[in-house]
Amino acid sequence: MLNHLVGRSSLLNDTIGRHNNRIVILLNNTGGLSLFELNIIVKETVNQLQTRKLCVERIYLGCFMTSFSMSGVSLSAMAVDDRILQLLDSPSASSAWTQLLNTPKVLNRSVILQNPIPSPKDETPDYETIDGLKFGRELFVRAIELSCKALISSEKHLNELDTELGDGDCGSTLSGASKLLLKLITEKQLKPSFFQLSHFCEANMGGTSGAIYSLMFTAASQAIRANVKRIDRSYDYIDLWRDVIKYSLQTITQYSFAKPGDRSMLESTASMSANVGRASYVNKASIARPDPGAIAVSIWIDSIAQAFNEFANRK
The missing domain is CATH 3.30.1180.20 (Dihydroxyacetone kinase; domain 2)
Incomplete structure (x- = not known):
């Protein structure tokens, strides 16, 4: 800001x-x-x-x-x-x-x-941690690439959903950031780092989405550094990524007060009653579509799953 x-x-x-x-x-x-x-x-x-x-x-x-x-x-x-x-x-x-x-x-x-303000450079980056995982760098970049392309192609649909209660720019916000990320990938400047993604979202995504995504990626960075040392026969890579997602969602809930069932980015269907955000201020009878932010999340989750499937059969 x-x-x-x-x-x-x-x-x-x-x-x-x-x-x-x-x-x-x-x-x-x-x-x-x-x-x-x-x-x-x-x-x-x-x-x-x-x-x-x-x-x-x-x-x-x-x-x-x-x-x-x-x-x-x-x-x-x-x-x-x-x-x-x-x-x-x-x-x-x-x-x-x-x-x-x-x-x-x-x-x-x-x-x-x-009080001295810590510079982002002073914080321990997580890209070395992710880079050390099996298919870490390749999987990370591929997941981001597929997610960005899917969000760009969904720009119009997300904007239409956002016209019901929002400013009609949810798709444009995510599409604009996605295009910049794809440029970083093309120029080989994107590291396998949630920490880098957090600062990217903070600087390049407007509105509430930018703040929430920045918070989510910051939490993911902390979680992967904290749990990577646990990998052994009883705790594998699937367990690691599961805990990263779990901690990220818990962090969003902690700071935004949104929880599953509140019709927010965390979870949304057209029939849900909005308990947080702008949708909670209006007549519930006027809400006929799911939250565009939640639909966007489902889009990039599908893309991440696609990336995992591409690497699943590799040795």
Whole structure:
């Protein structure tokens, strides 16, 4: 998110440079997060901005634009100078911008905000682990290739399913990311790494799907590194991949509060009652189709099964 907002290719980059890297940030609660959760996000945001050598002059936190009781945030940034800060600090009685006192919302620069942020390079990659498995690299890349091609061919169908309750772009989101992954495969830049996939989804997939897939692949990376040492006569490769999938789903359930039967990406049929996500906000009688995210999951699971079958008879 911050790469899009203040990265080198962002529209704001030149403006920030002209203002000596001074910015203010506005963190908007879309309705369902607690103050505790918001403060965690604020701290992480400030830490990452500071590692980019940006000076955060003010932080504005609140429910400026909500969407029912959605659990999420939106983040805005603006380059500032002394004159703009003076205007921002001026008293205001607007219902959307309450600034009754002329008290600048200055960043607390105490040491608690200076925690070092681990770089992705500092984390142990999992590609060596997967590469050491039987058919590890070949199977991993083949499964990704088949999944991407299947998702691309299903783009129109997934978009149609998503028009019922969503923005009609589920298929486009997954297809766009799939095309980029196929390009990495063609250029031989894709490693057999769930960790790499996690960061890829975080950077190249928008909306809720990007966050959930990133979380899933992060969990898969942790699971395969933790369980690979168990392989012996009583614990084979099938057991390993089963536990990787199991831990990944448990992690999604833990952080998203979605569980099987809730009509989400984890499991969905047209007859299910939606208990999480946007579908849970609307009249249940208007829901006639299964969740497009769940259909997408079934598509790439079939592709993974196809890849396993291709390698099953090899010695």
